[in-house]
Amino acid sequence: AQKITQTQPGMFVQEKEAVTLDCTYDTSDPSYGLFWYKQPSSGEMIFLIYQGSYDQQNATEGRYSLNFQKARKSANLVISASQLGDSAMYFCAMREGGYQKVTFGTGTKLQVIP
Amino acid sequence: EPEVTQTPSHQVTQMGQEVILRCVPISNHLYFYWYRQILGQKVEFLVSFYNNEISEKSEIFDDQFSVERPDGSNFTLKIRSTKLEDSAMYFCASSEAGLAGSRRTDTQYFGPGTRLTVL
Numbered sequence: 628a629q630k631i632t633q634t635q636p637g638m639f640v641q642e643k644e645a646v647t648l649d650c651t652y653d654t655s656d657p658s659y660g661l662f663w664y665k666q667p668s669s670g671e672m673i674f675l676i677y678q679g680s681y682d683q684q685n686a687t688e689g690r691y692s693l694n695f696q697k698a699r700k701s702a703n704l705v706i707s708a709s710q711l712g713d714s715a716m717y718f719c720a721m722r723e724g725g726y727q728k729v730t731f732g733t734g735t736k737l738q739v740i741p
Numbered sequence: 742e743p744e745v746t747q748t749p750s751h752q753v754t755q756m757g758q759e760v761i762l763r764c765v766p767i768s769n770h771l772y773f774y775w776y777r778q779i780l781g782q783k784v785e786f787l788v789s790f791y792n793n794e795i796s797e798k799s800e801i802f803d804d805q806f807s808v809e810r811p812d813g814s815n816f817t818l819k820i821r822s823t824k825l826e827d828s829a830m831y832f833c834a835s836s837e838a839g840l841a842g843s844r845r846t847d848t849q850y851f852g853p854g855t856r857l858t859v860l
Binding site: 674720 | 772774776783784785786789791796797798830832834839843844847848849850851852853854855
C-alpha cells in the first residue's frame with residue numbers, strides 16, 4: 628500500500644484564489660510528521676509546512692495552511708491568495724516514528740493562471 | 742537563513758565511471774540524508790547518516806553507493822561504477838534531529854540538487 632497518496636496529478640487555480648491540494652497517508656505508527664515541499668521548475672525542494680501527529684492545531688506558515696484530519700488520515704495543503712510564483716510541483720511527505728527517511732507522494736503540479 | 746549547499750549542480754559522466762557528489766549540510770544539524778529523483782518520478786530515500794555512520798538505508802543503496810563525512814562540514818555520496826539508470830537528480834538534506842515531534846527538529850531541509858547524467 629502507498630504510504631502517501633496524492634490523487635491530483637495537476638491543478639489549475641486563478642491568481643488570488645485559494646487552492647487545496649489533497650494528501651492522504653497510511654501509517655499505524657502513532658508518532659509521525661507530515662510535510663509539504665514545493666519543487667519549482669528549477670528543481671530545488673523547498674520546505675513549506677510541517678504537522679506533527681500530536682499537534683492539536685493545524686499548522687500555518689504565512690499563506691500556507693495544513694488541514695490535518697487525523698481520523699481520516701488526510702493532510703491537505705491550502706494555499707491562500709495564489710500567486711504566479713506558486714506554480715510548481717507540490718509534494719506531500721511523511722516521516723514515521725522510528726525511521727529517519729521521509730516518504731514522498733507522487734506530487735501535484737499546480738499552475739496559477741493570471 | 743542557513744541552507745544546504747551541493748556541488749556540482751550538474752555532473753555528466755560515462756557509464757562505469759566513479760562520481761562523488763558533495764554537500765554541505767546546515768551547520769548545527771546532526772542528521773544527513775541523500776535522496777534521488779529520477780526525471781518525472783517521485784523522490785526516493787537512499788540513506789541517512791548520523792554520528793559518522795549509516796543509520797538507515799533503502800534497497801536502492803547497494804554496494805555501489807557509499808557515503809562519508811570527510812571533515813566537519815562536508816558530506817559526500819560516492820557512486821563507484823555508474824550505470825545509465827543512475828541518471829537522476831540527487832538531493833542532500835539535513836535535519837537537526839531524528840523524529841522528536843517538532844518542526845524545528847524533524848524537518849529535513851534539502852539542497853538544490855545535483856543533476857547526474859550518465860552517458
